[in-house]
Amino acid sequence: MTIKDVAKLSGYSIATVSRAMNNQRNVDKNIRAKILECAKTLDYSPNILGKSLRNKDSGIIMCIMLNINNNFLADAFLSAQKQLNNEGYQAILCPVSYDSDYEKKLLHLLEGRLMAGVIFFGTTLGRRELEELNVRFPIVQCSEYIEGAETAFVSIENRLAAFEGVTYLIQNGHTRIGMISSKFGISSTKKRETGYREALESAGISFVSELVRKGNYEPESGYQATMELLTLPEPPTAYFCVSDSMACGCIRALCNSGINVPGDVSVLGFDNSPFARNMVPSITTIGLPYAAIGKKASELLLEQLKNCKKDNEGVLLPHELVLRESVKPLVRCHRVP
Amino acid sequence: MTIKDVAKLSGYSIATVSRAMNNQRNVDKNIRAKILECAKTLDYSPNILGKSLRNKDSGIIMCIMLNINNNFLADAFLSAQKQLNNEGYQAILCPVSYDSDYEKKLLHLLEGRLMAGVIFFGTTLGRRELEELNVRFPIVQCSEYIEGAETAFVSIENRLAAFEGVTYLIQNGHTRIGMISSKFGISSTKKRETGYREALESAGISFVSELVRKGNYEPESGYQATMELLTLPEPPTAYFCVSDSMACGCIRALCNSGINVPGDVSVLGFDNSPFARNMVPSITTIGLPYAAIGKKASELLLEQLKNCKKDNEGVLLPHELVLRESVKPLVRCHRVP
DNA sequence: TTGTAAGCGTTATCAA
DNA sequence: TTGATAACGCTTACAA
Secondary structure (H helix, E strand, O other): OOHHHHHHHHOOOHHHHHHHHOOOOOOOHHHHHHHHHHHHHOOOOOOHHHHHHHHOOOOEEEEEEOOOOOHHHHHHHHHHHHHHHHOOOEEEEEEOOOOHHHHHHHHHHHHOOOOOEEEEEOOOOOHHHHHHHHHHOOEEEEOOOOOOOOOEEEEEOHHHHHHHHHHHHHHOOOOOEEEEEEOOOOHHHHHHHHHHHHHHHHOOOOOOHHHEEEEOOOHHHHHHHHHHHHOOOOOOOEEEEOOHHHHHHHHHHHHHOOOOOOOOOEEEOOEOOOOHHHOOOOOEEEEOOHHHHHHHHHHHHHHHHHHOOOOOOEEEEOOEEEOOOOOOOOOOOOOOO | OOHHHHHHHHOOOHHHHHHHHOOOOOOOHHHHHHHHHHHHHOOOOOOHHHHHHHHOOOOEEEEEEOOOOOHHHHHHHHHHHHHHHHOOOEEEEEEOOOOHHHHHHHHHHHHOOOOOEEEEEOOOOOHHHHHHHHHHOOEEEEOOOOOOOOOEEEEEOHHHHHHHHHHHHHHOOOOOEEEEEEOOOOHHHHHHHHHHHHHHHHOOOOOOHHHEEEEOOOHHHHHHHHHHHHOOOOOOOEEEEOOHHHHHHHHHHHHHOOOOOOOOOEEEOOEOOOOHHHOOOOOEEEEOOHHHHHHHHHHHHHHHHHHOOOOOOEEEEOOEEEOOOOOOOOOOOOOOO
């Protein structure tokens, strides 16, 4: 079922059929109607391959995601997808699981314009590679972004968010604060680690590197990290986790060790995932504007797609500290002399 | 950068370059080496659009997913992706969020063979539509599947799993068992509801429809459903939730109402998500072989892709009841006469 | 073994 | 307003 069949059935040339199908003005009203009729009876739909090859534009947006098991990123994607869809584009999700070779292979799909553009929800690419890609194709970085790379991006102020979160723990009397970070050297992690250090510093608390452990965002890794921290001579009285999922494992580890959260020890999460609110205890966490981030990312991409202009605009959206149960003021044990 | 450029640089025809690039045997060893060399220096990679148009095969597998916020499905996808990748295919994820029009639009990508095949992780399509698609394209249904549709599928024995789970609750002394089901009329849900009814039946417990509530898999919806159930004159002493995420909200609702899990009331989940093990209490749940399901789905698809044969094989993989903390024998209150 | 040329399904240019 | 035709990048008969 190709345009030829429609041409044959309608009695017009393929050129006219093409014009009719694409709603171009220079085609007789009645003829268009007839052609569309024919297309319908034949259940004809244009071959996107032929179209894309000719137009060098498929209308498909590739969304590359390092880690798909992340509610926050998934929701940001969904938001972007919706916007893109409204403008006639289709968004597909390409999880790469931190596999650099696979990501590069996928990126080849850009060359023939099989993909019209990319939103990176994290990438294994380096700054140079990203910038090279950016001069040739519409791309935007979303949530994660390479520091200083000349591309459009949307994210949150990770450093500040971490700073505020850890400061909140300090205000609750905690000075021995463990951090469960991620083992992936991505931008959000680096910035959150910086925010953690700066918060300690500005409160006059010295940074202790053995208080920082790395997980892989899975709850289990939060559990492991916490168990390690608990073997320290002086374990933390509060934990700052870089995701709610790891905070979940953290709390479980504490519970298994007979430590009450938040009675004895406090735990701060990150993401405000749908779980955070419903766990026992509910998790005090840093809320991220996932819908706004996805929306903004799609807008930045659409600008490039439609106007072919590159502003390389960088947007940072506001987070919020969501107060719940898992953080409480430290109860000091006053020693009786 | 097209095949022409490589031809020009190497001094050979585009036909020879094409043959060299595709590792065909009928090309001189030295010439091939030289051509590959040229391709490398030019950083040439074939245009998939041109290739696909000509071959009617893009090597891209579309994975349609109703609901992306589902750890289980996401992991099944990852497993399928890995297998497919080993065989030279690329798998992309297309979340459709239960939007039937959008799903149909995506399916048009099959027509021009922009997509080589589809794995459905759930679909809004009806049986008829699915079967029509199946005669023309390689497709397999994964996890969710339309009952009786003549297509290949992999799933688990949802009815049996639910039966065993609910029977386990009954064995623990529970007779008033609430069910938190899903509001999406998908196959897994229907079968689990059947399993629930049959388990009650075979224990001589009568089915009470008001004990069944529907959520949307989000923890919050499990919370709401439970709060409703708690307003009943005689609330359940055990809850069977169709996902761990809803079990999470369920437990929270119970906790908020001063009810101890599992001390007073038991909760059974479904999925064995990474959270289930790390929550407090950890969730007794039904474990699904996500990796095996994804692998099998990809194998069934590869068969169709490579051999062009359609067996429409249906495979049911084994589940397991994962015993943890959230279910305990019912403590009966003996009334003192 | 290599090259020429047709064709995959479109759309844009140009002429009618 | 409509139609013939070239072109997008690639592969594969067929010819050399």
